[in-house]
Amino acid sequence: MSAAFSFRRMLAMIGKEFVQMRRDRPTFAMMVGIPLLQLVLFGFAINSDPRHLPTAVLDADHGPFGRALVAALEASTYFDVRRAVSSEAEANHLLARGTLQFMVSIPPDFSRQVARGDHPALLVEADATDPAATSGALNTLQELAQTAIDPDLTGALAALKAGPPPFELRIHRRYNEEAVSQYNVVPGLMGVVLTMTMVMMTALSVTRERERGTMENLLVMPLSPLEIMVGKITPYVLVGYLQVAVILAASLWVFHVPMVGNLLLVMLTSVLYIVANLAVGFTFSTLARNQTQALQLTLFYFLPSILLSGFMFPYRGMPDWAQTIGEILPLTHFMRIVRGVMLKGNGWSDIAGEVGMLALILLVVSLIAVRRFRRTLD
Amino acid sequence: MTAPVIAVRGLTKRFGGRTVVDRLSLAVEPGRIMGFLGPNGSGKTTTIRMLCGLLTPDEGEGTCLGLDIRRDAAAIKRQVGYMTQKFSYYEDMSVEENLAFVARVYGLPGARARVAAALERLGLADRRRQLAGELSGGWKQRLALAASVLHEPRLLLLDEPTAGVDPKARREFWEQIHQLADEGITVLVSTHYMDEAERCHQIAYIAYGQLLVEGTVAEVVASAGLATYTASARAPQASVVELARRLQGRPGIDLLAPFGAALHVGGGDAALLEQTLAAVRADPDFAWQRDEPSLEDVFIHLMGRSRDNFQGAGT
Incomplete structure (x- = not known):
């Protein structure tokens, strides 16, 4: 009489499975390949907090504070100010095509208004189609606004460092305003x-x-x-x-x-x-x-x-x-x-x-x- | 005399350095049934595929239905019916749907009527709505044959059409083949069954890609020059297996096959065989009788000989 469960029979079955596994090269390759692929993709390729996003600056002011702001943007590593655009239309076009992620518009007279303590508005437009792609950068932007031009606020202007930020940051999330x-x-x-x-x-x-x-x-x-x-x-x-x-x-x-x-x-x-x-x-x-x-x-x-x-x-x-x-x-x-x-x-x-x-x-x-x-x- | 339907010379096909078909020449007259025999892996399927334009030969030339097998593959395909070794119609389609598909691919006029006629003729009319996958082996073969002759080919290539089919279905299948040949269709059929080989007008035997013999059954048997004897056991204690062991490897013995209580012995050199047998014939336990070699004897003998040749050539 044979036992209900035989270790030897089970080993025979296991041995057979291994022989077949070895013969089926493509399946074997997949068993090794898929985990490797996942490891590489999840481990190295994926980053849910993207940095170095292409940003353009439309500078109508050409003043010192505008330049300080651009330097601060770049220093944050979230923004790559690659190009200067010459017109609103051009910037819109680049945003629509997805070439640009952000556009920063520095209004005329910006520097003078800051110096006067008028708290001028600064417009940042974002391609927010994918809310996840821009959230990190936009959060940083808020902090940035507080301190971006502090180094330039010297002398009589030093008083502006305290109190509300020296300028008002307006963020415009284009294409997906509510970040749905x-x-x-x-x-x-x-x-x-x-x-x-x-x-x-x-x-x-x-x-x-x-x-x-x-x-x-x-x-x-x-x-x-x-x-x-x-x-x-x-x-x-x-x-x-x-x-x-x-x-x-x-x-x-x-x-x-x-x-x-x-x-x-x-x-x-x-x-x-x-x-x-x-x-x-x-x-x-x-x-x-x-x-x-x-x-x-x-x-x-x-x-x-x-x-x-x-x-x-x-x-x-x-x-x-x-x-x-x-x-x-x-x-x-x-x-x-x-x-x-x-x-x-x-x-x-x-x-x-x-x-x-x-x-x-x-x-x-x-x-x-x-x-x-x-x-x-x- | 009419022109042969198949006339090829020096057909050669290699797969990755291995020669599967080696300088094969073949001629088949119209309306004949040519049996294509040979061991497994001898190149039968590859030859058939070259004839119907599925494969391009590496060397060799010739015509099929008067068309060049290299240049006119497309034209040959239209006039040839090919039945693959494995059932190759759609199991998840009904008998009728399968036939209708074939009719449409060939662009046959009056497809509907033609399909109906084919169903009627092959006795498939009752089963036309049945899925092909649900048919038994014999019925599947019928469907495959019906489909491969639907476009009224002039040449029918059948690759082991009756493998695994019961004897009755096989016999019916062969009746249809003879019927088709009678209507003028030339048939090339590969098989492992000797009874089927004997039903052919002509047979060709290939091994290791080479054509060894060709001719009518009688011609092939005669050309082998094989002498055979049957030793039947006289006494109950006489062991056929023991006798076979005694004869194994002795000069002149090429063929040893036990058939129940009898032993079939044969050799290509009749004189040498006679000489060896003289010693054992004294044994009173066995009655010896000279007989005619069967086609099977001839093939097994050829198979052994070609293997020796092949191995000899390899070294």
């Missing part, structure tokens, strides 16, 4: 959902054809690789469009996210983004040998997509290498487009750069997909 994080998250979610489902669905559906042997049959039929590829992808474009519609409807009517720009622009760029994701999925299907591997590849892709695209954590908080990876991911560009159009009212010319990047990514990925797909036949 949903306004930022919900439009971004559209890209995230599309990435997950589009990449996964195509990767799986193409790998399934190969795994079940039906691909061979398709290839002896008079179908060209392009016909197979487009035929397989198109149904998912429609599914993706349905997802876009659902999320847009929810963001407008459930979360009341403002729709400042043109809805049509979002709808049009979505097509490009969906197709780009499908091409990525198709490429994965040419790399994966079975559906499990396809799923693992999707996960491997999804992780940096949500972490480095600016969806979860401020893009500007990441080190340069992480930003470079972010630039390669389609989600980063789509996120900027959707947020830009919905919250900032970006028009075609504002988003053209991002659309161009999406198109470039699509082109490169499609070329890889077609090449790899051809090679798998022979």
Whole structure:
């Protein structure tokens, strides 16, 4: 009679699992790779308190206090005063495109008014689409205002150091005045959902054809690789469009996210983004040998997509290498487009750069997909 | 004489330095059933894939249906029916949906009527709404055959179509193949079943990617020059296994196969075989009888010989 539980039988089972684990190289690589990836991304790339945010100063005063203020801004490490802008319009334009995070307007006569003890107003405009990206900097700004020009308050002006700050700081949070994080998250979610489902669905559906042997049959039929590829992808474009519609409807009517720009622009760029994701999925299907591997590849892709695209954590908080990876991911560009159009009212010319990047990514990925797909036949 | 449907010379295919098909030449006349035999991994599937344009040969040339296998792969695909080794239609689609899909891909006129006719002809009409995945092995083969002849190909390539199918379904399947050949379709079918090989007009045997023999069953058997005997046990204590052990490795013995209480013995050199057997024939426990070698004997003999050649060439 055999015992209900045999240690030897269990060891046999364990041994078998190890042999199989070792054979399945890609799964093994994933088991090592995913934790490593998480370690690198969470440990080095992510920073929820971004510093060195691009700031422009519109200085109509050219006085000593303005210069002192700029020096103080830079000293805080939150602001990088990279450029001087010459007009309000130019600054607005740069803010809308996301080139600038902050704009500081020093009014004419600022220095003289401070000296007179008039407490002039100083306007700081922030691109507050993502409240998290600016909160640290704005908090510092309050403290800064107290002391920024203290070193310059000498002699008769020293009296101004005591009492209320020498000037009034007016902070204008553009695009998301009440700092509602949903306004930022919900439009971004559209890209995230599309990435997950589009990449996964195509990767799986193409790998399934190969795994079940039906691909061979398709290839002896008079179908060209392009016909197979487009035929397989198109149904998912429609599914993706349905997802876009659902999320847009929810963001407008459930979360009341403002729709400042043109809805049509979002709808049009979505097509490009969906197709780009499908091409990525198709490429994965040419790399994966079975559906499990396809799923693992999707996960491997999804992780940096949500972490480095600016969806979860401020893009500007990441080190340069992480930003470079972010630039390669389609989600980063789509996120900027959707947020830009919905919250900032970006028009075609504002988003053209991002659309161009999406198109470039699509082109490169499609070329890889077609090449790899051809090679798998022979 | 009409032009052959398949005429290839020196077909060679390598995968990563390993030669899978080695200078293979083949000719098949129209309306014939050509049996394609050989051990597992001998290059049968690869050859079939080269013939239907799925793979491009590394070397060699030839025509399939009068079309160049290198240049006209696309045109060949339209006129060839290919049934893969593994069932390769959609298990989550119904019988009818599968056939309709094939009809549409080939752009067949009157697709609906054609699908209905195919369903009727193959006795699948009652099952047309059933999912292909729910069909038994024999029915799946029927569906696969129906689908691969839907576009009325002139050449049918079948890669081990009856593996794992019960004898009755196999017989019915072969009746259909003969029916199709009778209608003028040329068939190339790979198989491991000897009874199926004997149903072919012509057979070709390949091992290690090389064509070893080709011809009718009788020609192939004769060309092997194999002499065979059957030793039947006379006494209950006579052990066939023990006899086999005694003969193993002796000069002239190429083939030893126990069949119940009998032992099948054969050799390529009849005189040498006779000489070796003379010693053991004195044993009264066994009755010896000379018989005709079967096709299976010939193949097992060929398989052994080609392995020796291959290993000899390798060193």
